[in-house]
Amino acid sequence: MNGGMRAPGWEAPVTVAELVNAGPLAGARMYGAGENPVRGVRIVDELSVFGTVAPHTAVVLIGAAASGGWAVEMAMRRAWEQAAACVIAPSGGLSEGSGEVLAERLGVTLIFVDEDPLIVAVRVASAASRPDAARTQLVARCATRLAEAGASARRVLGVLNAELPGTSVAFLDRYGRYLAGRRDAAGDSPVARSGRWSAEVTVPGQEEVVLGTLVAGGSSRSPGWPSVVRTVLGLAVAPLTAWAAQERLRAAADFAFQASLAERLLTGSATSALGAPSGPGVSGEAVAGEDAGTAAIALGWPVRGPLTAYHVRPPAETDDAPLAQTLITAGLGQVPVLVRGEGWAGWSALGPAELAGRVQHCLGTMPWPCAGGVGAQVEGLEPVAESLLGAQAAAFVAVEGTVLRADRMGPAELLGALPTGVLRAPAAVVLRPLLGIDRDGTLLETLAAVLDEGGALKAAERLGVHRNTITTRLDRIKAAGFDLDDAATRLALQLACHVMLR
Structure with missing residues (x-):
């Protein structure tokens, strides 16, 4: 990593907390905030030496200065x-309880080390003189650990949170939902909380679609630490992309298997051998040679008794069928x-009313x-195809965020699927005699109510x-010349009224 590629802050002085959390003092016991930058090291064996100690120096006590x-x-x-x-003092020079009180009272960070203080002094001096080198060592260690973690989101996030002390890291999908890591990190995106910093790295998916975002946050005030964190997060992009590719292939195989099985059931190929890719829960070997009905039962699908079809229609065609499958089965x-048309369909053992309620709840979980x-x-299964057609028609007519039952569709719902501009001129022609005498619109409103309600009494209510x-x-x-006893006239008037009143 050359200096020209480093983000701003990479060569900023290391802080005391950095030395303890991710540097040469790792494992030492620190009391105090550790927010001060370290610009040098001074070994002190006599208190009189303090007169020449420069500000922002890490003082390492030895000899008489650490004698008690x-x-x-x-x-x-x-x-x-x-x-x-x-x-920095050797362990045993002062009780840890007294050290904590003293550090808090004086506002000076105190660190107890078990190693030889002189060796510690050399390490701290190296990190202080070359902060970029010290941070590079941390990044190299993280790269090794991430390579060992492999293509697993859980293990990758485990490495990030273990190797970046004082920092919470989480992985969110492109819809902002938590996937892995520490949940408290999600609150740091996109704006840092008061007194905290945040960092984000985008994880690309396929075909220029964002897979998700790595978000990190913490309270460290080291100017160089956020830059280090972003660099390490960047190293995690490759294994997370590989993990997503594996999961996508597994989910696609599972969806392809189940979709193929559903089509076999609909076409009556219930005794065909299944050669589709296997998926979680039911393997290809487990169902090979068995009929589709048995495989469907193993999956928990309803194949007998009363069945009701459903259809979920996104605003535009999408290829994220595995995600849709996950969300639909979670709700239904x-x-x-x-896949049916531009959406997804299937059937359930629930009745139309209860299924409509479940689908309505399911729509709220969809990212579209x-x-x-x-x-x-x-x-039974034989007439399910007819129910599927009805569900698809109802979904086509329904507005976004709503569920429509095929057995509840009337003129208003059917007209909702048609552009008003196309029908308004013909509707005005049909209603011209009425519109000529209807000054305030009450006659048009009355005619619509009578035709919709089927009589004067309900229209009055x-x-x-x-x-x-x-x-x-x-x-x-x-x-005005309208024969309301003629069925064809009533239908034309009812449709025309709805068009004009929309």
């Missing part, structure tokens, strides 16, 4: 006076899911603004007027 609790406490006070970055239970349709209930008022208006409508 009193000496360490005095060193802490002198370090505060000199604005030192931290004090173990049901077939196959879908519409749904439910067909008529039929007996719908409009909130007396029945005699409806009768008087009907007389005026008939006087």
Whole structure:
């Protein structure tokens, strides 16, 4: 990694916390925030040496300066006076309880180490003089660990959260839903919380579609740490892309297998051997040679008794059928899911009313603004094809976010699928005699209510007027030349009224 490719902050001084969390002091016990930058190291064996200690220096105590609790406490006070970055002392020089209290009171970070302080001093000096090299070592270690993790989102996120101390990392899909890692990291995207920083790296999918986003956040105030984190997150992109490709192939194979099985059931090929790719739950070997009905039962699909078809229609054609299958089965239970038209369809043992409610809930989980349709209930698999056609027609007519039952479709629903501009001119011709005498629109509204409700009484209730008022208006409508006793005339008038009132 050359300097020209590093993000801003890569060569910023390391902080005390960085040295402890991900550097040469890893494993040491730190008391204090560790937010100060470390620009150098000074070995101190006598308290008198403190007069020459420069600010932002890591002070390493040895000899008399680390000989006991009193000496360490005095060193802490002198370090505060000199604005030192931290004090590093050998374990045992001061009780840890006293060290924590002293660090908090003086605002100086205190670090206890078990190794030889002189060796520690050399390591810290190297990291302080070459912060880019120290960070490069961390990145190299992360690269090795990520390679060992392989194509597994769970293991990759485990490495990131283990190797980036003080940092929470999560993987979100392209819809912002949590997939793996630490859930608290999701709250840092896209804007950092107060007093925290955040970093994001996009994980590309196939055909220029974003697979998801790695988000990281923490409270470290090291100016170089976010840059290091972004670099490490970038290393995780390749294994996550490989993981997604594997999962996509597995899901596609599973969907292809189940869709093929559903088609065999619909076409009556219930005794055909299954040669489709295997998927989770039911393997190709397990069902090879068995009839499709047995395989469907193993999957938990309904194949006998009352059955009702459903159809889910996205706003445009999408190739993410495996995701749709996952969301539909999560909402409807173990049901077939196959591609029909521009959407997905199947059948359930639920009745039309309950199935419509389930599909409505399912629409709320979809990442696309879908519409749904439910067909008529039929007996057994043979007539399911007819129910599927009804469900598809209902889904085509339904508006986004709603579910329409095929047995509840009327003129208004059918007209909803047609462009108003195409029908408005013919509707005006049909209603011209009425529109010529209807100054305020009450006659048109009355005619529509009577035709929809099937009579004057219900029309009066719908409009909130007396029945005699409806009768008087009907007389005026008939006087305009409309024969409401003729079925063809009633149908034409009903459709025309709905077009004009839309």
